[in-house]
Amino acid sequence: MKYCQFAQQYRVYNDNTEETTPESCNRLVMKDCTVRTCCPERDFKGDALAYLFNTPDQQQEMLQAIGVQSIDDLFEQIPQEFQLKSPLKIPAPLPEMELEREMRKLAARNTKDGGRVCMLGGGAYDHFIPAVVDEIVSRGEFYTAYTPYQAEASQGSLQAFFEYQTLISRLSGMDVSNASLYEGGTSVSEAAFMAMRVTGRHDRVVVLGSVHPEYREVLATYLHHLNCELVVIPTPEGSVDPGDVEQQLDEKTACLIIQHPNFFGCLEEVAELTALARKAGALSVVAFDPISVGVLNRPGDYGADIAVAEGQPLGIPLQYGGPLLGILSCRKEYVRKMPGRLIGQTVDKEGRRSFVLNLQAREQHIRRDKATSNICTNQGLLALRATVYLSLLGPQGLKEVAEACCQNAHYAVTELQQIDGVEVLFDRPFFKEFSLRFDGDVDLILRQVANAGFEIGPHFERFRNVDGGQFAGWENSLLVAMTEKRTKAEIDGLVKAVKNAVAGVQEMATSAAR
Numbered sequence: 001m002k003y004c005q006f007a008q009q010y011r012v013y014n015d016n017t018e019e020t021t022p023e024s025c026n027r028l029v030m031k032d033c034t035v036r037t038c039c040p041e042r043d044f045k046g047d048a049l050a051y052l053f054n055t056p057d058q059q060q061e062m063l064q065a066i067g068v069q070s071i072d073d074l075f076e077q078i079p080q081e082f083q084l085k086s087p088l089k090i091p092a093p094l095p096e097m098e099l100e101r102e103m104r105k106l107a108a109r110n111t112k113d114g115g116r117v118c119m120l121g122g123g124a125y126d127h128f129i130p131a132v133v134d135e136i137v138s139r140g141e142f143y144t145a146y147t148p149y150q151a152e153a154s155q156g157s158l159q160a161f162f163e164y165q166t167l168i169s170r171l172s173g174m175d176v177s178n179a180s181l182y183e184g185g186t187s188v189s190e191a192a193f194m195a196m197r198v199t200g201r202h203d204r205v206v207v208l209g210s211v212h213p214e215y216r217e218v219l220a221t222y223l224h225h226l227n228c229e230l231v232v233i234p235t236p237e238g239s240v241d242p243g244d245v246e247q248q249l250d251e252k253t254a255c256l257i258i259q260h261p262n263f264f265g266c267l268e269e270v271a272e273l274t275a276l277a278r279k280a281g282a283l284s285v286v287a288f289d290p291i292s293v294g295v296l297n298r299p300g301d302y303g304a305d306i307a308v309a310e311g312q313p314l315g316i317p318l319q320y321g322g323p324l325l326g327i328l329s330c331r332k333e334y335v336r337k338m339p340g341r342l343i344g345q346t347v348d349k350e351g352r353r354s355f356v357l358n359l360q361a362r363e364q365h366i367r368r369d370k371a372t373s374n375i376c377t378n379q380g381l382l383a384l385r386a387t388v389y390l391s392l393l394g395p396q397g398l399k400e401v402a403e404a405c406c407q408n409a410h411y412a413v414t415e416l417q418q419i420d421g422v423e424v425l426f427d428r429p430f431f432k433e434f435s436l437r438f439d440g441d442v443d444l445i446l447r448q449v450a451n452a453g454f455e456i457g458p459h460f461e462r463f464r465n466v467d468g469g470q471f472a473g474w475e476n477s478l479l480v481a482m483t484e485k486r487t488k489a490e491i492d493g494l495v496k497a498v499k500n501a502v503a504g505v506q507e508m509a510t511s512a513a514r
Contacts, residue, residue: 116450117490121265121433121481122458123184123212124312124321127291127401128485133315133388142384157380158355162343164387171290171390172307173300174329178340180383181326184310185218188257188287190339190373191306191328192219195255195283197337197372198305202228203252206245210235210262211287213463219257228254238266238426238435245273249280255306256280259287260296265409265433265479266426267296274303283334290314290327292431294402306330315389316382325382335359339373404484405432408491412482415495421502425477433481435460440505442476448504452497454490456480 054062059071068074075083094102118126137143141156161179168177181187188211196202205223207216209232216232223230233244239262249256256277260268274284283305288298291313299307311325312318330338336359344358393401409432417424421439438445442459449456460474482491 117454117486117494118318119454119456119480119482119486119494120458121479122263123214123310124318124324125291125432125481125483126318126485127313127315127483129315129317129389130392132392133385136388137381137385142381155355158343158357160384160387161341161380162345162355163391164383165343167387167390168327168329171293171298172288172309172327172329173293173298174304174307175300175332176335176338176342177327177329178338179343180311180379181328181340182379183322183324183326184212184287184308184312185215187308187310187326187328188215188285189219189222190326191285191308192222192255192257194306194330194334194337194339194372195285196228198283198334199254199281201252201254201282202226203254204229204231204250205255205257206231206233206248206253206282207257208233208235208240208245208259208262208268210239210264210266210268211257211259212263215259215287235262235264238262238264238428239268240273242269242272242276246276249276249282251281253277253280253282255283255285257285257287260299261289261292261431261433264426264428264435265430265481266428267430270297270299270304271302274305277305278303289431291398291402291405294398294400295406296402296431300331305334311379311382311386314386316385323379323382325379325386337372401484402431405482408432408482408484408486409434411488412480412486412491412494415491416480416498419495419499419502421506422498425474432483433479435477435479437474437477438502438505440476440502440509442478444505444508445498445501446478448501449494449497452493452500454494454497456494 063070063073120126142160165177165179169175181190192205195205205219205228207219207230220230231248233240233248245256256273258268258270258273260270262268270286274286277284284303285306285308286299286304287308287310290309290311307327307329309327311327314325316325328338328340335342338359341357342359344356346354346356346358348354390398409430413424413430413434416422416436423437425435425437442461446457446459457478457480459478
């Protein structure tokens with residue numbers, strides 16, 4: 001007999017269609033439960049669903065098995081001041097019908113797809129995703145696959161990761177790629193640690209102030225308890241002066257971290273910067289936009305040692321900010337210092353093509369002190385999305401997407417800067433993203449533009465406290481990005497909305513001053 005975990009008010013029928021009492025339903029599982037609404041079991045033969053709650057009796061049984069008296073005993077090692085002293089502030093439980101009604105009500109607060117035009121920048125972008133990406137990735141063998149610990153049982157997943165590595169290596173112009181990391185910020189930090197291992201220098205990391213502030217924040221967190229100085233070179237003009245960089249590089253510097261195109265959308269003098277890093281004996285780490293290499297040189301072409309990126313533009317939806325995809329590739333001489341996993345191609349004993357985890361330098365595989373990273377999984381499903389996306393586009397398709405982004409952005413800038421009270425913040429070459437400064441309350445302007453159906457930003461005020469002053473004086477400035485999805489009509493609509501919003505704010509300010 002198996003105990004039933006479901007509510008007493010449900011009624012079930014046994015194989016003789018004889019009605020049982022609610023009490024018996026609460027205690028025993030019938031041999032053949034045939035009423036779905038009464039007993040929601042997977043196959044209605046006594047096998048419980050995979051994700052059912054644990055009853056108090058089951059919880060006590062598990063506690064006894066591990067030798068503790070209560071759940072509180074499990075948390076003794078956590079200091080009392082960090083333990084929650086009251087119940088979580090969550091709503092009371094609801095019946096299924098009421099719960100569904102409440103969830104639909106909450107979901108209705110979201111903007112419907114297509115109801116607004118997304119021109120948001122800052123690291124995640126509204127690129128077009130071909131339908132075949134969803135179709136292939138939704139196949140069960142991919143959608144439910146987990147990290148392949150046993151290579152011989154995961155040939156399909158391993159081959160997909162192998163193809164991903166090949167495409168990323170070609171995309172970045174580097175010799176080798178790992179099988180993905182978590183997201184762009186983590187990739188920057190992992191690259192910094194990799195540079196320390198390669199150079200033997202652990203005392204100093206230099207990063208440009210034009211690198212995404214959230215990437216720099218993640219890096220600062222990683223380095224916080226280590227004896228390593230993090231030097232941020234200010235970029236008040238939107239890009240760095242190579243002379244300022246040369247002054248900061250010394251014999252203790254492990255790496256120079258550059259973003260190109262950078263957080264402000266500007267292009268850096270990357271060839272000169274990577275040469276300066278090499279001259280100082282440091283590695284150059286370049287964070288790049290994977291779409292930009294359709295028109296710009298690849299990191300490997302201008303001398304980068306490690307190339308990292310946020311892979312979201314490669315067929316991954318915005319999906320409320322995550323999950324994302326971390327890309328990392330490098331020169332072949334550094335491969336044994338690379339974090340994460342590396343998939344290789346070989347043949348089995350019968351000469352058939354097969355795939356293996358040929359570098360397993362993670363703490364799960366080797367002694368912890370010799371591991372190159374504590375990255376213990378990857379974004380396999382999202383890496384597969386990037387693989388399908390890049391396979392569909394090919395070099396020519398990527399070039400066309402990049403050209404469309406660049407053309408849209410430059411047309412938008414040409415039109416926007418004609419508005420009285422709007423100026424382009426930096427006089428630098430850019431790719432698809434640019435910075436604007438407004439004459440007036442930018443928050444009010446953003447709300448009015450949003451009311452007109454356009455999403456732009458983020459506002460630089462959001463990042464003011466990241467490194468103590470990089471964004472000072474840019475209170476009324478923000479980012480705007482243009483992808484291949486944007487049409488001339490949409491851009492013209494944005495220009496009109498911005499013009500009306502700025503004029504309205506200026507009129508309000510004039511009236512208030514009278």
